[in-house]
Amino acid sequence: xxxxxLTPGVxxxxxxAAVLAANFADVAPPLGVHEARVAADRCYFxxxxxxxxxxxxxxxxxxxxxxxxxxxxxxxARTIFAQNILGGTCARVCPTENLCEGACVRxxxxxxxVEIGALQRFATDTAMxxxxxxxxxxxxxxxKVAVVGAGPAGLAAAHxxxxxxxxxxxxxxxxxxxxxxxxxxxxxxxxGGFAQAEVKWLLQIGGIAVLNGWxxxxxxxxxxxxxxxxxxxxGLGLAGVNALGLAGENLDQVLPATDFIRELRQAxxxxxxxxxxxxxxxxxxxxxxxxxxxxxLLGAExxxxxxxxxxxxxxxxxxxxxxxxxxxVKIILSAAPVAIHGAGAVRExxxxxxxxxxxxxxxTGQTFRLKADxxxxxxxxxxxGAPASLALDGRxxxxxxxGRTSLPNVWAGGDCxxxxxxxxxTAVAEGRDAAMDIHANLMGA
Amino acid sequence: MADLSxxxxxxxxxxPFWLASAPPxxxxxxxxxxxxxxxxxxxxxxxxxxxxxxxxxxxxxxGAIWGxxxxxxxxxxxxxxxxxPLEVNLREITQVKRAWRDRALVVSLMVPCDEESWKAILxxxxxxxxxxxxxxxxxxxxxxxRGMGSAVGQVPEYIEMVTRWCKQNSxxxxxxxxxxxxxxxxKPAEAALRGGADAVSLINTINxxxxxxxxxxxxxxxxxxxxxxxxxxxxxxxxxxxxxxAEIARSPATRALPISGIGGVTTWRDAAExxxxxxxxxxxxxxxxxxxxxxxxxMISGLSQxxxxxxxxLADLVGRAVPNVTDWQHLNLNYVTKAVINQTxxxxxxxxxxxxxxxxxxxxxxxxxxxxxxxxEECVACNLCVDVCPVEGCITMRELALGEVxxxxxxxxxxxxxxxxxxxxxxxRAAE
Numbered sequence: 007x008x009x010x011x012l013t014p015g016v017x018x019x020x021x022x023a024a025v026l027a028a029n030f031a032d033v034a035p036p037l038g039v040h041e042a043r044v045a046a047d048r049c050y051f052x053x054x055x056x057x058x059x060x061x062x063x064x065x066x067x068x069x070x071x072x073x074x075x076x077x078x079x080x081x082x083a084r085t086i087f088a089q090n091i092l093g094g095t096c097a098r099v100c101p102t103e104n105l106c107e108g109a110c111v112r113x114x115x116x117x118x119x120v121e122i123g124a125l126q127r128f129a130t131d132t133a134m135x136x137x138x139x140x141x142x143x144x145x146x147x148x149x150k151v152a153v154v155g156a157g158p159a160g161l162a163a164a165h166x167x168x169x170x171x172x173x174x175x176x177x178x179x180x181x182x183x184x185x186x187x188x189x190x191x192x193x194x195x196x197x198g199g200f201a202q203a204e205v206k207w208l209l210q211i212g213g214i215a216v217l218n219g220w221x222x223x224x225x226x227x228x229x230x231x232x233x234x235x236x237x238x239x240x241g242l243g244l245a246g247v248n249a250l251g252l253a254g255e256n257l258d259q260v261l262p263a264t265d266f267i268r269e270l271r272q273a274x275x276x277x278x279x280x281x282x283x284x285x286x287x288x289x290x291x292x293x294x295x296x297x298x299x300x301x302x303l304l305g306a307e308x309x310x311x312x313x314x315x316x317x318x319x320x321x322x323x324x325x326x327x328x329x330x331x332x333x334x335v336k337i338i339l340s341a342a343p344v345a346i347h348g349a350g351a352v353r354e355x356x357x358x359x360x361x362x363x364x365x366x367x368x369x370t371g372q373t374f375r376l377k378a379d380x381x382x383x384x385x386x387x388x389x390x391g392a393p394a395s396l397a398l399d400g401r402x403x404x405x406x407x408x409g410r411t412s413l414p415n416v417w418a419g420g421d422c423x424x425x426x427x428x429x430x431x432t433a434v435a436e437g438r439d440a441a442m443d444i445h446a447n448l449m450g451a
Numbered sequence: 452m453a454d455l456s457x458x459x460x461x462x463x464x465x466x467p468f469w470l471a472s473a474p475p476x477x478x479x480x481x482x483x484x485x486x487x488x489x490x491x492x493x494x495x496x497x498x499x500x501x502x503x504x505x506x507x508x509x510x511x512x513x514g515a516i517w518g519x520x521x522x523x524x525x526x527x528x529x530x531x532x533x534x535x536p537l538e539v540n541l542r543e544i545t546q547v548k549r550a551w552r553d554r555a556l557v558v559s560l561m562v563p564c565d566e567e568s569w570k571a572i573l574x575x576x577x578x579x580x581x582x583x584x585x586x587x588x589x590x591x592x593x594x595x596x597r598g599m600g601s602a603v604g605q606v607p608e609y610i611e612m613v614t615r616w617c618k619q620n621s622x623x624x625x626x627x628x629x630x631x632x633x634x635x636x637x638k639p640a641e642a643a644l645r646g647g648a649d650a651v652s653l654i655n656t657i658n659x660x661x662x663x664x665x666x667x668x669x670x671x672x673x674x675x676x677x678x679x680x681x682x683x684x685x686x687x688x689x690x691x692x693x694x695x696x697a698e699i700a701r702s703p704a705t706r707a708l709p710i711s712g713i714g715g716v717t718t719w720r721d722a723a724e725x726x727x728x729x730x731x732x733x734x735x736x737x738x739x740x741x742x743x744x745x746x747x748x749x750m751i752s753g754l755s756q757x758x759x760x761x762x763x764x765l766a767d768l769v770g771r772a773v774p775n776v777t778d779w780q781h782l783n784l785n786y787v788t789k790a791v792i793n794q795t796x797x798x799x800x801x802x803x804x805x806x807x808x809x810x811x812x813x814x815x816x817x818x819x820x821x822x823x824x825x826x827x828e829e830c831v832a833c834n835l836c837v838d839v840c841p842v843e844g845c846i847t848m849r850e851l852a853l854g855e856v857x858x859x860x861x862x863x864x865x866x867x868x869x870x871x872x873x874x875x876x877x878x879x880r881a882a883e
Contacts, residue, residue: 040521043519043520044519044520046519047518047519047520050800050802050841051802052799052800052801052802053800053801053802053804053805053817054801054817054821055801056799056821075519111798111799111800112798114798114799115798115841115842
């Protein structure tokens, strides 16, 4: 190892392999059997439980926890998967404190909710480790459905459609299926190749043909898909990234945080992945946190998240914020970028403090500069390359009911569709519900 | 610090906490450790007749049930009486008693049902200068198959007979240990009294199978694929023991008979409850077997604090709750309460609603925003909501004042009246 966190510039190998391995190990190690039983015992088995209402996929949480408590995690997993086939990923990445655990009555009672996410992981890990798939495919219906995008929404839709007996072709532009599960989550949340293992496990349902490297608009268009399928589901995600619109944005080492995260997830050797000594991340969501924390874990000396609004308005959950600061990331609030300085590569980023004004956020005259040899932007993503024939709602595909678009026999769900939070679990719910609606339509129910 | 010193059937001990006859009292080393830890007395593990030592199983002797975090709630055992030679036990008892004059040392006995056997063992125990004997008519496993233990305790005539032999052949106080494996605990207690017993101790263990191994299809504890019923003890048996103690304490025939309370005593509070129901002292086993001898420190400090707070002496506590134990027919049917849910404390789990709606009287309403309220016109005050509520004190029972209208019956609350005078009772007597 020749480099250290103090080495100037954007370089690889700031930390040795053992430190990197520890840094990128499972951020929340799984519960053991006894831990799970104790954690499960804390569930009150509430009537019409608030946690179920708070879950976008409406998993019967008290039931699956009781199934864990009584020594049948496989049954618990089936309860979870029946509502959310990506329950394994969701157990790892859901902002549970804003969802099920936030609604848990023990949160109200004592500020310590039942560890629903950890228990869900215990159940789903146990079931997936058995290698078997809990559901069987219905008799073939002879109907063909195209699912575009193999992210959470597309995978959930494809699984449900295949389970109901339809023949699914799952198209995805990238070399691997999984979408953000594979390319967009922090590595320490889904270590050990979990995303691909989950896809492989999910595909055991049968009836799903995966076509990787196929991009809508490049390798085929919507009309062609509609011509040869009985229905189309679009789970395109958000391929575009929002730009800052500042001078200097074209300097070297100014890049979308999503690119950095994707490269990190696909890196075969983290010791060979370059990172800056002084890293600045602009944004306040999960992507900003994931990029910042992973920069720090790769060995950057100084990592700063700068968010233009207040802490309460930060889209990243409090748990995520705390994880960032505990990892050594500094968070500066109420400051917006006004200029990017540098020659060739970025050297400094200039910010102005903001305040709430009569017409929204205002920039004050008070500015400061942060040293930066790498700048990641994480100010949101946008729908890129959606078929022009689809009506939009704002900047996303307009949908009504369970993901029906403006075109007959075309459904959409996940981040590309209007409405709902841009969360994995919401995408799963939308994919599943669209699949049920497609099924009803195809079968003339 | 309240004075906890205790005198039970003339046997003095610095506190009312004795270790029950069981594995913790089988050897000098254990008993001395217990005394050093602060136990007021011990009942030495049951001695049998002279001869070839008792044989125990060499597989598991105990089975258990647990809470989720392995808190031991109930224990059962198939261990027999002491398996050490009689003379070794007697020698150690003698040594221990000489060294620990201020502590109680009672010897538990179990020999065949003939007078000569009892005469022989009593003579040898007397030589140890032990404070008294406890007749083991309780153990429900193993020895019962040989006509001893609970096989005696289940036949009042045998209890009376053996007790009488012991009183006739010994100057020592005789405590008769009763088995709960019987329909009416008052009958063996009466028999002990007739035989001249100085006291009874109860309960011995309850016949039980703790669980079934669902792979081996065999009861636990399992030995070589088989299991047998064993004696159940620990926190789970306390309610059964409390009732049996109370039945003897309030029965006119036995109310003068001193009681040594046994059965799931785990904390000072459990001990205080036994004392309040008429026990003169308590015996502990499972709690010591679970946590070690040190727990007696908490029992001493807790009972002492409680007595100080109440401003009463230990003797004042004994039997204090007995007058309030009555028969169902004497309960006040005009005592009316209604559940009240404290909305500030409520965490909106809805367990009260599920319990009441599904299994009781449909007396709790649930709003769309999860506010739970009692429907007084339906509430029969059964207390189930209080029992299932996870927040202690959140649901309480409000007593209706005399004259207040009970919304369920539409009638005002009247003065005390019970079943014996109720119009629906075919054998009701006219109210005086």
